[in-house]
Amino acid sequence: MKSSIAATVFASCLFIGLPTITVAGSEDVVVEDAWSRASIGINRPGAAYMTLRNTGTDPVTLVGLETPLAMMPDIHETTTDANGVSSMAPAGDIMVPPGETVSLEPGGLHAMLMRLQIKMVEGETFPLTLNFADGGALTVDVPILGIAARGPEG
Amino acid sequence: MNRSTLITYGAAASGVLALALFVGWWQVDGPGTPEPAAQRPLPLTQMKFQMTDQDGSTVGPTTLLGNPSIVFFGFTYCPDVCPTTLSDISGWLDDLGDDVADMNVVFITVDPKRDTVAAMAEYVSYFHPAIQGWSGTLSETTRAAAGFRASYEKVATEGGDYTMNHTASVFLFASEGQFLGTIDYHEPREFAVPKIRRVLTRA
Incomplete structure (x- = not known):
């Protein structure tokens, strides 16, 4: 009897303890220099850029995005081949090694905002939630700059 | 190390060497060879296509x-x-200031189905005022791309939408129409601006 109680207590500790064991890493992600460009209407997809810095000791993996702004946000990557032909494709999961930074920047990785629900208006911001493989999530407010913006400073 | 171990190691080493040679051949001469670098665009005087600019005027090379x-x-x-x-x-145009006053700066759409004249007019209005937006029919777009030796391709995306892969290089032409060079996508401003200045000064 005693031992089965102990076992139950031990099991529930293990169960309660699990999330803190598995959510390791994503809380150490720092998002900097987030920005996006204003849209013309809502028919064209938008894009957002930022840097993800992993200040922790474990690798973290970005697995998805959510935002009220767009129905289908996803990380895409632009590549340009030897002939100068650019193409864009879903980038899949993005791993940020401990102590390193991954940049989402024009001409490379970007948060592709497909199926805009509302127009992206210069001067406003929108929330973008980054979901990580460990179950953690981080929501950042992304400033919307002008259509011709070249970087986080405009 | 006995004789048979030596033979085993020898066989493994030659296997690795053969594989390395095969991979090398595949990438350099075999089917994995990168496509040859794109051909140079024709001079503007040899191109033939007709489009409409952002103001509704008929334009061509x-x-x-x-x-x-x-x-x-x-x-x-x-x-x-x-x-x-x-x-x-x-x-770049801001950096060049008044020097670009007479320069043609043309953005040609590879997606005329969505990029109508009105759509192009609105889009280019958000950028430098010298930038024109040209839109043509599908066949004129094909003819234009052929002249510039540019390529494009429609690619389906999630949810029934599509995107376009396309040549992202910026082409430079002299005032008499001869092709002078390209600025590659994402070339830093310190390289791009002098290239444009050279084109301007030879005019």
Whole structure:
């Protein structure tokens, strides 16, 4: 009897303890220099850029995005081949090694905002939630700059 | 180490060598060879296509003769490369100031189905005022791309939408129409601006 109680207590500790064991890493992600460009209407997809810095000791993996702004946000990557032909494709999961930074920047990785629900208006911001493989999530407010913006400073 | 171990190691080593040679052949001479570098665009005087600019005027390669030109392809439903190219070019033009007053700067859409004349007019209005937006029929777009030796391809995306892969290089032409060179996508401003200045000074 005693031992089965102990076992139950031990099991529930293990169960309660699990999330803190598995959510390791994503809380150490720092998002900097987030920005996006204003849209013309809502028919064209938008894009957002930022840097993800992993200040922790474990690798973290970005697995998805959510935002009220767009129905289908996803990380895409632009590549340009030897002939100068650019193409864009879903980038899949993005791993940020401990102590390193991954940049989402024009001409490379970007948060592709497909199926805009509302127009992206210069001067406003929108929330973008980054979901990580460990179950953690981080929501950042992304400033919307002008259509011709070249970087986080405009 | 006995004789049979030596033979085993020897066989493994030659296997690795053969594999390395095969991989090398595949990448350099075999089916994995990168496509040869794109051909040079024709002179503007040898191109034949007709489009409509953002103001509704009929335009074509000969419209550009008389002034140096910057021409590039893209589409307005492109969220990353195209606004970046247009804003990069706007920045170069800002740096060049009054020197670009007579320069033709033309953005040709590879997606005329969505990029109507009105859509192009609105889109280019957000960038440097020198940038024109040209839109043509599907067949005229094909003819234009062929002249510039540019390529583009429609690619289906999630949810029934599509995107366009396309040549993202920026082409430079002299005022008499001869091709002078390209600025590659994302070339830093310190290289791009002097290239354009050289084109301007030879005009």
